Amino acid sequence: MRIRAFTIAALLLLSACAQNEVKEKPPENDFLRLIATDLVSAMLQIRELNPTITTLQISEPVNEFGRVLETAFENAGYGLQRVSADQGRHYVSYAIRSSETDAGSVTDYLIRVSGIEIRREYNQTAAGVYPSSLMFIQGTKSDADIKLNDELFAEQGGEESYLSGIEPSDDQTLEVGSIREIISDSDTGIVEGRRTRQEVVLNRAKEHLYESERKFEKSNVENMVRYRRVVILFGDNKTLEMGTANKEALRILYQDFQRGDIFEITACDDFDGKNEMSERRAVRVKEEFLGLGAPAEAVFRAPCVRANFRHHSDNSPVPVAIVHYRDGIAVTENPFRL
Missing domain, CATH: 3.30.1330.60 (OmpA-like domain)
Structure with a gap:
């Protein structure tokens, strides 16, 4: 009886450990939601893509990334029009691309709208997802006025550090202080239910858009x-x-x-x-x-x-x-x- 009781207790302990391990790693759509929030919060600060005056044309989502992007667009205040192909001035295309480089495996996520491309590389760990590159924005002059909300990733906790900033385009020079390092550790982690909601992040980005527009209002x-x-x-x-x-x-x-x-x-x-x-x-x-x-x-x-x-x-x-x-x-x- 003692052996049987010990065996049952051991199995229960192993089962509990296995369940804890599953809980420690967030679902993939949580990763994708953070990535979508990051990319869309930058996108809506581009003056040509102001949500107030922009209706996006989107196809039926083909993967989970497409579905979380659609939700992020709605929360950002964009009008959405479902199309069967790539019709429309503001048709949205997106992609997840993986490649092998001399630095190892690289995965980047991108959005293209009206000739404007927003993309960034991210690294997934057991603790969460973190940027592994600067944000790259091409096809607009608005990139210098965009403010990123990269502290959002530090709310996951985890022993990670990453760079926050936008990669300068070919005709720009890197400004001092425009790139900074963010260090994530157990002290920066926030309980899941208390992390900054996507709607809050996107509203902050929208407010920054109108703040930056003041210098163009003459x-x-x-x-x-x-x-x-x-x-x-x-x-x-x-x-x-x-x-x-x-x-x-x-x-x-x-x-x-x-x-x-x-x-x-x-x-x-x-x-x-x-x-x-x-x-x-x-x-x-x-x-x-x-x-x-x-x-x-x-x-x-x-x-x-x-x-x-x-x-x-x-x-x-x-x-x-x-x-x-x-x-x-x-x-x-x-x-x-x-």
């Missing part, structure tokens, strides 16, 4: 006149929901848009002159204009204006002003002109 209105002005109200200081009436007001305003016109959005007017939610409301209004068809260079976010009349705890409806500027020569008699 509102030269000195020789223009205020053609009309509209003020819309957000329900409170925490919402980004515009509502039907506000969306209709912007649609009517845009109907009269002419080439060369400028829309100037003033949303940042909270007590400290730099409220984060105010900036997000300005971005929300800009997204609405872009969705209506306005060119990005025609929509300008005005600098913050300090407003002493509003306290930071005030949760009443929040105004956002939009001024429509037009070349003075082109303006005729207009009842809406200020």
Whole structure:
């Protein structure tokens, strides 16, 4: 009986160890989800592929990588159109490529859209998946403005180190501080359920896109006149929901848009002159204009204006002003002109 009991206990112990070993290695789709998050968060920061104005054409996924990419595109806010072949201006192709080099086996993952290619090599270990190269981006001038979220990989833990940064293209020089080393160890690991969600990473990337776009927003209105002005109200200081009436007001305003016109959005007017939610409301209004068809260079976010009349705890409806500027020569008699 003792021998039998010992045998059963040993088998149970071995079974438990085997189960633990299986749990220690995450499923492949967890690896692929991290890789997709990394690539798509870089992709959406490319100005030509801004999710607000881009509908992607995608074929039926042929593998798990294609399926997790599709989910990442949805979470990034892209419109998706299913096609039977490679139809469409923004058709997405993707690939996983493995090769043998003098440094050993190399596996890279890539996305191609509209002549733009984003790719990177990754290494899979028992602890997780980690970048084994810099990000490579080709076919756009936006790569210098992209901010990677490579700390996401360190949340897995594991004794790994990797480089974070974007490989400079042929006509660029490597800037000091643009590449850094990230060290992952047991102290950086975060429990699975508390790791940064894909939606959060992609939203951060989208916010960085609009931050970097500020340097391209040039509102030269000195020789223009205020053609009309509209003020819309957000329900409170925490919402980004515009509502039907506000969306209709912007649609009517845009109907009269002419080439060369400028829309100037003033949303940042909270007590400290730099409220984060105010900036997000300005971005929300800009997204609405872009969705209506306005060119990005025609929509300008005005600098913050300090407003002493509003306290930071005030949760009443929040105004956002939009001024429509037009070349003075082109303006005729207009009842809406200020």
